[in-house]
Amino acid sequence: MDSSKILAKVNQIAALDQDETEFFESLLIQRPFRQGELIVKSGDPARYMMFVNDGYLMTYYTDKEGNDHVVQFAATEWWCGDLYSLSQSPTTPYATKALTDGELLLLPRAGHLQLLEKYIKFEKYFRIFFFNGIIRHQSRFVENHTMTAEERYQTFQATYPNLEQYVSQKHIASFLGITPEFLSKIRKRLFQKAALT
Amino acid sequence: MDSSKILAKVNQIAALDQDETEFFESLLIQRPFRQGELIVKSGDPARYMMFVNDGYLMTYYTDKEGNDHVVQFAATEWWCGDLYSLSQSPTTPYATKALTDGELLLLPRAGHLQLLEKYIKFEKYFRIFFFNGIIRHQSRFVENHTMTAEERYQTFQATYPNLEQYVSQKHIASFLGITPEFLSKIRKRLFQKAALT
DNA sequence: CGTCTATTTGAATGTACTCAAAAGCGGTGG
DNA sequence: CCACCGCTTTTGAGTACATTCAAATAGACG
Numbered sequence: 187m188d189s190s191k192i193l194a195k196v197n198q199i200a201a202l203d204q205d206e207t208e209f210f211e212s213l214l215i216q217r218p219f220r221q222g223e224l225i226v227k228s229g230d231p232a233r234y235m236m237f238v239n240d241g242y243l244m245t246y247y248t249d250k251e252g253n254d255h256v257v258q259f260a261a262t263e264w265w266c267g268d269l270y271s272l273s274q275s276p277t278t279p280y281a282t283k284a285l286t287d288g289e290l291l292l293l294p295r296a297g298h299l300q301l302l303e304k305y306i307k308f309e310k311y312f313r314i315f316f317f318n319g320i321i322r323h324q325s326r327f328v329e330n331h332t333m334t335a336e337e338r339y340q341t342f343q344a345t346y347p348n349l350e351q352y353v354s355q356k357h358i359a360s361f362l363g364i365t366p367e368f369l370s371k372i373r374k375r376l377f378q379k380a381a382l383t
Numbered sequence: 384m385d386s387s388k389i390l391a392k393v394n395q396i397a398a399l400d401q402d403e404t405e406f407f408e409s410l411l412i413q414r415p416f417r418q419g420e421l422i423v424k425s426g427d428p429a430r431y432m433m434f435v436n437d438g439y440l441m442t443y444y445t446d447k448e449g450n451d452h453v454v455q456f457a458a459t460e461w462w463c464g465d466l467y468s469l470s471q472s473p474t475t476p477y478a479t480k481a482l483t484d485g486e487l488l489l490l491p492r493a494g495h496l497q498l499l500e501k502y503i504k505f506e507k508y509f510r511i512f513f514f515n516g517i518i519r520h521q522s523r524f525v526e527n528h529t530m531t532a533e534e535r536y537q538t539f540q541a542t543y544p545n546l547e548q549y550v551s552q553k554h555i556a557s558f559l560g561i562t563p564e565f566l567s568k569i570r571k572r573l574f575q576k577a578a579l580t
Numbered sequence: 581c582g583t584c585t586a587t588t589t590g591a592a593t594g595t596a597c598t599c600a601a602a603a604g605c606g607g608t609g610g
Numbered sequence: 611c612c613a614c615c616g617c618t619t620t621t622g623a624g625t626a627c628a629t630t631c632a633a634a635t636a637g638a639c640g
Contacts, residue, residue: 247525255528257521269517302507309506310499316513320466323520324454328444330527331452331560335596354618363528368596370620532628553586565628567588 438485
């Protein structure tokens with residue numbers, strides 16, 4: 187199993203020693219996936235934290251009307267967005283789907299708790315990890331209130347440079363909080379602007 | 384100093400023993416404030432975590448055009464939203480203003496770090512605290528993409544039952560991401576609907 | 581009382597959505 | 611290899627949601 191990426195990620199924040207590294211590795215489960223595969227369904231028991239070792243995924247929420255809302259994309263070397271996996275709640279309201287072939291490393295909820303109990307360094311790691319998540323969410327919130335859909339689309343492109351080739355416009359639209367039709371019109375406008383130069 | 388509220392809050396998540404309690408209390412600074420007072424300006428050095436011991440505050444962001452965007456309200460017994468106080472960044476982009484008279488308990492950044500070093504229980508507390516913050520942000524994100532302004536306003540009223548009397552509509556509008564004029568129209572509509580019953 | 585700001589109201593406008601239809605595209609089976 | 615199917619994307623017309631601008635009214639404070 188290739189755990190070099192996940193270890194690099196953790197070591198960025200909290201440098202692990204030999205023991206910690208080995209114990210951490212021993213808890214991880216390899217989970218390959220295929221393009222289009224529904225890895226977690228809404229309503230599933232929430233059992234794992236998921237690290238993307240390779241590939242792209244998205245996490246989305248389905249409302250009562252049956253409309254999907256993409257909450258987050260995840261690329262290689264990212265943790266996947268579904269944090270309900272760690273909460274008290276027995277099931278997750280979010281679904282996770284593969285956009286490409288790839289591989290996850292799963293950290294079971296029980297393993298996560300063992301890590302926290304056994305080594306303080308993981309408390310630190312996850313504290314900082316969650317903290318960074320909040321900072322990100324906060325600025326995304328401001329973005330949503332200060333920018334038009336067109337600006338948000340351009341921000342999306344800048345933030346996820348390689349992602350667009352793997353994701354349908356439908357899903358990008360959902361992520362931006364607009365309809366696919368409107369995204370199509372935005373893109374047309376942008377192409378026309380670009381053609382003028 | 385009345386630290387009963389902040390202790391109750393922390394003990395909900397991580398039960399402190401005598402030592403931990405005393406050390407924690409020794410780090411807190413009492414900071415009364417008056418209605419309308421600008422407690423933190425945008426660009427200020429970010430030095431404290433702030434707990435609202437009494438009163439109401441708001442945290443907002445000012446964009447390049449000079450428009451304010453309210454990111455969060457804070458009521459008694461809440462931590463105040465500005466988490467930049469804890470990040471690497473030397474200054475905060477957010478401002479915090481008092482909506483009423485009241486009192487803060489300040490936890491200096493250095494004190495926060497001491498807490499984390501000295502007692503693992505505070506690592507746990509803040510890990511869980513930040514985690515809960517992410518879960519809240521995630522559902523607020525979905526809200527913003529699934530609900531109309533009218534629905535969001537009603538959600539706001541349900542979430543912060545006593546707040547409306549202290550906050551101007553202008554600021555509520557900003558929090559909801561709409562103009563004050565439009566909020567006024569929404570309110571008119573709702574009154575008219577209510578009058579029919 | 582006068583001044584300043586917040587709120588309300590209305591008209592005109594812009595942004596984004598709905599619905600419907602057409603065009604494009606990828607995969608599958610004959 | 612081509613025809614067909616299902617799904618995504620594009621396009622257009624009409625509509626709804628929300629903003630801008632301007633002016634009037636109401637409230638708060640010295």
